[in-house]
Amino acid sequence: xxxxxxxxxxxxxxxxxxxxxxxxxxxxxxxxxxxxxxxxxxxxxxxxxxxxxxxxxxxxxxxxxxxxxxxxxxxxxxxxxxxxxxxxxxxxxxxxxxxxxxxxxxxxxxxxxxxxxxxxxxxxxxxxxxxxxxxxxxxxxxxxxxxxxxxxxx
Numbered sequence: 001x002x003x004x005x006x007x008x009x010x011x012x013x014x015x016x017x018x019x020x021x022x023x024x025x026x027x028x029x030x031x032x033x034x035x036x037x038x039x040x041x042x043x044x045x046x047x048x049x050x051x052x053x054x055x056x057x058x059x060x061x062x063x064x065x066x067x068x069x070x071x072x073x074x075x076x077x078x079x080x081x082x083x084x085x086x087x088x089x090x091x092x093x094x095x096x097x098x099x100x101x102x103x104x105x106x107x108x109x110x111x112x113x114x115x116x117x118x119x120x121x122x123x124x125x126x127x128x129x130x131x132x133x134x135x136x137x138x139x140x141x142x143x144x145x146x147x148x149x150x151x152x153x154x
Contacts, residue, residue: 012110019106021072023088023121023143027103030082030141032075038104038117039068040149067145070102070121076128076139085141089123098122099146108153119149 021036022029044063053059076082088100099120106115125142 012112014107014110016106018111019104021070021102021104023100023102024084025101027101028081028084030072030074030085031079032077032082033072034074036070036072036104038070038149040145040151041065041068065148067121067147067149069124069145070104070143071140072143073138073140076137082139085123086126089126102143113153116152116154117149118152119145120147121145 016035019033019036020029021033043065045060046063047058048061049058074082099122101120102118104115104117107113108115121143123141124144125140127140129137131137
C-alpha cells in the first residue's frame with residue numbers, strides 16, 4: 001500500500017516565556033526563574049505474581065500514586081522571594097508548617113490559553129552558585145509535591 005501523506009498544520013506550541021512559579025501563603029512569585037519543570041506523579045508497579053500465574057508470566061498491578069517533584073533554576077539575586085525558599089525548607093524540616101501552596105502559570109496554545117497548576121509541597125533542595133566570573137550566579141530549588149496537583153487550562 002503506498003504511503004499517504006497526512007494533512008499538515010502549523011504548530012500552536014510556544015516557549016515558556018512569561019511563565020511564573022509562586023509559592024507560600026500568600027503566594028509569592030519567585031523572581032528571575034529561568035526554567036522550571038513539573039514531574040507530576042508516577043505510578044509504581046506492584047508485582048502480584050504467584051506460583052500459578054497464567055502463562056508463566058509476571059502479573060503487575062498499579063500501586064499508589066507517588067507525587068512528583070518540581071525543579072526550578074534561575075539567576076540568584078538575593079531577593080526575598082528566593083531567600084524565602086531556604087527559610088521554607090528549614091521550617092518544613094521542623095514541620096512548621098509542613099507544606100506550602102504553590103502555583104505555576106504558563107502560556108499555552110500560542111498564548112491563546114493559560115495553564116495553571118496548583119498544589120502543595122515542601123522545599124526539598126536549595127542551592128546557590130557557582131560564583132564565577134563572566135556568568136550569573138545561579139540558584140536551584142526542588143519542591144517535593146505532596147498529594148495530587150490540579151491542572152487547569154483556560
